[in-house]
Amino acid sequence: MNTLAASLGAARKSQTAWFVGIAVFVAAWFILYNQLLPFAQWLVAQLPIAPDSHLAASVEFFFYDTPKVLMLLTLVVFAMGVVRTFFSPERTRALLAGKREGLGNIAAAHLGIVTPFCSCSAVPLFVGFVSAGVPLGVTFSFLIAAPMVNEIALGLLFALLGWQVALTYLAFGLAIAIGAGWVIGRLHLEPWLEPWVREVRSAPVSFADEQLSWIDRFEAGWDAVKEIVGKVWYWIIAGIAVGAFIHGYVPAALLSRIMGADSWWSVPAAVLLGIPMYSNAAGIIPVIEALLGKGAALGTVLAFMMSVIALSLPEMIILRKVLTIRLIAVFVTVVGSGILGVGFLFNVLFS
Amino acid sequence: MKDIKVLGPGCKRCQTTEDMVKAAAQALGVAVTVEKVTDYAAIAGYGIAATPGIVIDGKVVHAGGLPKKEDLERWLLA
Numbered sequence: 001m002n003t004l005a006a007s008l009g010a011a012r013k014s015q016t017a018w019f020v021g022i023a024v025f026v027a028a029w030f031i032l033y034n035q036l037l038p039f040a041q042w043l044v045a046q047l048p049i050a051p052d053s054h055l056a057a058s059v060e061f062f063f064y065d066t067p068k069v070l071m072l073l074t075l076v077v078f079a080m081g082v083v084r085t086f087f088s089p090e091r092t093r094a095l096l097a098g099k100r101e102g103l104g105n106i107a108a109a110h111l112g113i114v115t116p117f118c119s120c121s122a123v124p125l126f127v128g129f130v131s132a133g134v135p136l137g138v139t140f141s142f143l144i145a146a147p148m149v150n151e152i153a154l155g156l157l158f159a160l161l162g163w164q165v166a167l168t169y170l171a172f173g174l175a176i177a178i179g180a181g182w183v184i185g186r187l188h189l190e191p192w193l194e195p196w197v198r199e200v201r202s203a204p205v206s207f208a209d210e211q212l213s214w215i216d217r218f219e220a221g222w223d224a225v226k227e228i229v230g231k232v233w234y235w236i237i238a239g240i241a242v243g244a245f246i247h248g249y250v251p252a253a254l255l256s257r258i259m260g261a262d263s264w265w266s267v268p269a270a271v272l273l274g275i276p277m278y279s280n281a282a283g284i285i286p287v288i289e290a291l292l293g294k295g296a297a298l299g300t301v302l303a304f305m306m307s308v309i310a311l312s313l314p315e316m317i318i319l320r321k322v323l324t325i326r327l328i329a330v331f332v333t334v335v336g337s338g339i340l341g342v343g344f345l346f347n348v349l350f351s
Numbered sequence: 352m353k354d355i356k357v358l359g360p361g362c363k364r365c366q367t368t369e370d371m372v373k374a375a376a377q378a379l380g381v382a383v384t385v386e387k388v389t390d391y392a393a394i395a396g397y398g399i400a401a402t403p404g405i406v407i408d409g410k411v412v413h414a415g416g417l418p419k420k421e422d423l424e425r426w427l428l429a
Contacts, residue, residue, distance in 0.1 A: 088401070088414075088415055089400035089401040089414075089415060090398075090399065090400050090401070090414060090415075092400075093400050116401070116415060116416070117401075118401075121400075121401045121402050121415070123360065123391055124360070124391065124394050124395060124399065124400060124401060124402050125400045125401060127391060127392075127394075127395040128395055128398070128399060128400030128401075129400060131395055132398070132400075196392050199392075200392050200395045200396060201396070216419070321391060322391075
């Protein structure tokens with residue numbers, strides 16, 4: 001036992017072992033992934049449930065989606081965890097400091113996808129960016145894109161709803177972050193920051209001391225898996241349970257009447273409903289999958305998802321430490337309008 | 352005596368970082384004073400954009416996420 005632990009410990013220090021291990025893992029992953037649907041069907045057949053009943057549809061959805069979403073999440077989070085070791089908020093800030101608006105907004109939104117960001121760091125990040133000379137609007141582009149266009153959302157959309165939906169979400173998520181940041185920049189709202197934020201002068205820093213090898217990067221990826229999957233799994237189970245209920249029991253006619261493309265008010269209703277709701281992308285996507293399967297319009301559903309992720313009450317409470325209420329109101333209005341626009345556009349384009 | 356500051360508003364990872372610093376210092380037998388900086392303005396003044404951060408004798412050595420144990424030992428012995 002001790003020798004096994006010791007050799008495992010030694011393997012963690014070997015780059016070759018990591019590469020071989022990852023290759024084996026990915027191969028096993030794909031084999032297993034392809035067996036999930038037959039396995040779920042087999043499992044449901046073993047249970048004392050009448051086939052083709054509402055309950056059977058719900059249970060099969062649950063048994064199929066739970067391992068599928070968790071497996072996908074593991075793969076995506078690991079890959080993104082490795083990619084993120086090449087970026088840091090400090091480096092991103094240095095890239096954005098003094099950038100003009102326009103180009104700066106575009107760069108900030110894209111960097112928001114790959115820069116490691118945790119919502120508990122939102123305030124230090126905001127102050128750090130603004131005090132280092134990143135324009136307010138550019139900072140907002142970053143802050144909007146970072147939670148909204150994240151690897152969990154994109155990876156799950158890709159897997160559950162196809163690359164077209166994932167790519168459109170990416171494009172429109174970036175467009176909202178760029179557009180909303182640009183508008184906020186044009187409004188020149190710097191006086192609406194909390195006074196202490198404007199007074200902070202930060203010293204430039206560099207961490208030349210920290211050198212990362214490939215092993216460190218892989219370990220960072222693995223740490224990300226442990227942390228993120230460990231944190232969101234119950235959101236996912238809850239989301240899938242809701243999705244399974246919708247899938248099995250909610251009549252399609254009802255949903256397509258309420259959330260279909262013909263009812264214009266469904267998009268604003270979806271956005272408003274999304275603000276007080278706070279969920280992780282991982283929890284909301286199984287719900288969306290089930291809603292779409294029942295004939296809900298794509299624009300309405302995406303607007304709902306963007307609103308849940310990008311406009312969350314807890315995040316606003318955190319940001320209240322640096323922004324005045326007026327500035328938060330502008331932020332919600334601008335981002336909300338962007339999401340509304342995307343929702344309506346999609347419903348027109350895809351109906 | 353090394354003067355160490357752990358920068359962070361009080362999230363779980365900031366607490367873990369502080370514990371790691373204390374454990375590493377004790378294991379190496381390095382005398383340290385560890386102070387927690389939770390004020391946002393003070394944190395921003397050090398120039399970091401992600402917490403937790405570590406400052407040793409006035410120099411920022413780390414920011415964003417947990418430090419690596421090996422790095423931590425190297426900084427403490429430097």
